Amino acid sequence: MSGPRNRAARTAPARRPALVVGAGGLIGRALCERMRAAGTEFVAATRDTPPLVRPDGTPAAALSAAGVVHYLATSVTPGLAETRPERVAADHETFVRMLDALSTVENPPLVVLTSTGLTVSESGDGLPCTEDAQALPKSAYARAKLALERELLSRAPLVPGMVLRMTNVYGPGHALRGGYGVVAHWLAAAAEGRPLELWGDPDTTRDYLYVDDAAAALAGLGPEAADLPFDVVNIASGEATTLGRLLGVIREVTDRELTVRLRPGRGFDQPANLLDVTRAHRFLGWRARTPLALGLERTWRALTGAGAAR
Template sequence: MRKRPPAVIGATGFIGSRLVSGLRRAGHEPASFNRTRPPVTDGRPALGLREAEIAFFLATRTTPALAEYRPGEIAAERALLISVLEEVAKSGRRPVFVLASSGGTVYAPHAWPPHAESAPTGPTSAYGRAKLQLERDLLHYADRVQPVVLRLGNVYGPGQRPTQGFGVLANWLAAAARDEPVRLIGDPQVVRDYVHVDDVTGLLATLHRYVRDDKADRVPAILNVGSGVPTSLAGLLDIVSASVGRELTVIRERGRHFDQRSTWLDSSLAAASLGWQATTSLDEGVRQYWKQVMQAQSSVDVIGSL
């Protein structure tokens, strides 16, 4: 029987664009949706949404800072998810629905890392609470879609754009390329779990393959997706300095009230159930990322000189 194309909501974003490219290289043309081609308009689904056997919801623009100060962004993201779920649920086939959540913010701060999926949740930030609410919204539809919640670590890699207050590596490498100081916010010993975007999209491709091979019943409802390697901000700064090839000037700033405590993920369930694990070391991933940043900077310099 002919398999239906996957749907990617957020197809032009950091993760979504790489997933779409990977699917196309593998010979699968996804139904792709973004802000200019929304999945639902005036209560009507776009072509390809209801037909998909697996839908990837990667359409997130909310950052921790936006979640704190612009709650309307949270409401808009939730409304989009529910509108998409309503339409996908009408297919009558219980398709797989994959939601990108946040492994770094949804777990309770009193739970000692590394966090497994069974660890208690209890986010302390508006961003974490918003992500957990999206998870609950998806699970509410579990009788009509097969939910797969991916609790992602700090995803980084080539193509990630620097955003104010979000994406430490993107901001540090962009500053280094401009020969500007980098901003280190909060305690330099706070630990995070950094996972390369290619490893993340590799897992998404694995989920698509499981659906095509009629093995979707083997996929857990909640999966951590991280490297499992705790890295402090101080350690990350050393790695960035080594990739850039010089010691960076650092501006230290006080932590923000919504910043998380140290956290990293136990992703052994993804390994046991799907045979997935992150394979890109942070040193290698940062070197790749720095090379792409410098290539982009060179292109800008050439255009500026014309």
């Protein structure tokens, strides 16, 4: 569903505020900070506060008045998706309810869904996946994200939508959640003098994206993005990094003796999750600007209060 759009071009009225749903999360906070610094008008919300949909199923004022809705809200991690299907179902229902409400609006906002590259890369061959790669997700988490993508894109032309598939986003303030966010867990362990747990093969390859770069990609999307000739775009650093290399950079950044405990691989982990970012470079003029070492240094300093990174 990432090919040419099947709707006519639309132009949203100027100066409609953005709505950030999931403003309290890692990416949501960074996005709000970036828009605040740029003087961009926006409304911050969670999935439920303020309510986005009225009891009668119509959109609340903040939802219908938005020019762009950045949907970042989720309550599941890869680990939780495997064990708590009711949480997955609740997330899906909340998103569908919002889309159904927007389907009643005469000039609905562009809905930008932040998804995961796992929807396609789990079935890949270890090479960077394009947006047009076949989606054959193997994990419950990736299947849940793909279901949200399809709900959004199936609403065209009634609701304009854009899917941003991101890789492993990290940065200051990343909450520690089980089975999710190796950078946050490793830096927290280093700060507290605990062993770092490495699950699976040290040659497992990922793409780590600094949160400010992720926020920049989102902030660059206005209502006019509804007229782009595609509706899915990959957002990633474009740099393949093994867990072993990540560990080495963390050793350099923290300048501490680190103890590592090897753990067996988990069923939802894949050998490589990499995305091709040509489309983002060519059409959005976006590329990641933060090298891994610098992003890790900034995250470490924010965690330990060691002062500003260079």
